[in-house]
Amino acid sequence: MGCGTSKVLPEPPKDVQLDLVKKVEPYTGYKTDIYKHFIKGDGDAIKSAIPSPPCHTNPHVEQPEPRKNRVAKYRAKFDPRVTAKYDIKALIGRGSFSRVVRVEHKATKQPYAIKLIETKYREGREVCESELCVLRRVRHTNIIQLIEVFETQERVYMVMELATGGELFDRIIAKGSFTERDATRVLQMVLDGVKYLHTLGITHRDLKPENLLYYHPGMDSKIMITDFGLASARKKGDDCLMKTTCGTPEYIAPEILVRKPYTNSVDMWALGVISYILLSGTMPFEDDNRTRLYRQILKGKYSYSGEPWPSVSNLAKDFIDRLLTVDPNDRMTALQALKHPWVVSMAASSSMKNLHRSISQNLLKRASSRCQSTKSAQSTRSSRSTKSNKSRRVRERELRELNLRYQQQCNG
Known part of the structure; x- marks a missing residue:
């Protein structure tokens, strides 16, 4: 549901790289216990x-x-x-x-x-x-x-409501089988919710797999859209254009990046990214360098190379292509997406190729590489932080000594 601080940032200057508030965290495996504390x-x-204190404790140490x-x-x-x-x-x-x-x-x-x-x-x-x-x-x-x-x-x-079934990709990893039919069933539920929101004049603006949760752990569980901290609600008759720069970088639509007024079609772009990940376990647009990532998005540059794409139907690729369209006017609406031949035909299909192995491997491979880069960045930051902490401690000690001398002079 999201429990962070305000996730909307001011408009960035034209000559400065966008620094959007959300960051994609790497997939870290199936969560066996989501209820810490x-x-x-x-x-x-x-x-x-925090580990429990040892049985034999020092009575002089504050417990x-x-x-x-x-x-x-x-x-x-x-x-x-x-x-x-x-x-x-x-x-x-x-x-x-x-x-x-x-x-x-x-x-x-x-x-x-x-x-x-x-x-x-x-x-x-x-x-x-x-x-x-x-x-x-x-x-x-x-x-x-x-x-x-x-x-x-x-x-x-x-x-x-409490969604206890876990995140979308956790379920895919644990399930052991995932087909195009499974993907269309998931997307049908998400599209139904998005179509309803758009009918009410509501744009989610932060659709991504982490915000799609299963209601309960059972196999027949529905998918629920969560986290409306970035959502924009417009009443009938209001200007339908939005201008706030916000979202999660890997899922953000091109029109937001160029700071043009935009519509609820930004949600459909995000659904295109989700569909791509759902069928492959990889991201259509990904780069550790923000500038290069944004260039990919602005060009709509992605490919269907590597596993499991040779096993994915052309209809599925057409569905993604019609969502990952740079021009928002050419992008499918939620209603059009629900009527796309791939969603209609695959949802009714009885058997399809199992894509689970490739999707799982790609998800875990991506998680591993992202974790390594995160550890490296943390190590660098830690080294800088240690030096900074040392200099701060020196300044604090000097201030304490000055304060002590001042008090002694006053008392003397």
Whole structure:
């Protein structure tokens, strides 16, 4: 659902490379436990990533606060109206101005997610207003549903449906089989949701696999569109053009990069990128260098080389081509995409070639290379940070010494 700070940046200067707020994180494998920091019960503990202290502790060393107290303090942050109705169970995610927790309705035992946003900060208010503006208007089987809202002077608690089936690619990796028929079934659900949003004048502006979640772990689970922190909602009669530069670089449409006013067709471009990844496990546009990445996108430069593309139908490639069209006026709408021959015919097909092995290998290969580059970058940053920390510590020590001498002079 997303729980970060404001994800919209000001318009960039014309002579400066765009620095969009979102970053694609590498796939890191199937998540066996998505509920870190789990709260077992009223008097039980939180499973924290911090290891437990050893049994034999030094009595002279200050011991960490008992876990029971930490749980009590954590729950105390919630408005009494919330805790009277819901049991707080687990921390799912966190950001600078928000937390997302798994809760259980006390009466029905139904699980939900609560997004707690600190609205005393401007960024928190912006995210909250944007998301609430959209979620209060939508009601669709493939879109995460807002259940109710609790508001205080400094916080907003958004109670929403809880998607427990995991992210799209996690399911593909775990499944062991994936065909074009499976891909069209996924895309049909996503397209249904996007078509509904566009009918209401809502543009998601950050469609990507991480924001497509399965409702439950079962094989018959539906896909749900989540994270509306960047969404734009327009009322009927309003200018349908948007100008804010935002999104995730690898999924961003060319018209946004050139800072032209754009429409909801940017969502369709993102669906073209998702379709490409869905059928291959690779990105159509990818480069560690932002400038080169943007050049690829602006030219619409991608290829169907390597596995499993020789096994993918021409209809599927045509579907992608009609979405990854640089001119937004030539791009398919959600309704047109739903009526494309590939979506219609493959969804009804009974047997297709299993693409799972190639897709999985490509996903894992990409994850490995991205992890290596991330570690290298972190190592460089760490080295610079160490030098910076040393100089900062020296300055702080000098300041403390000066302050101590000043106090001695005053007392003397």
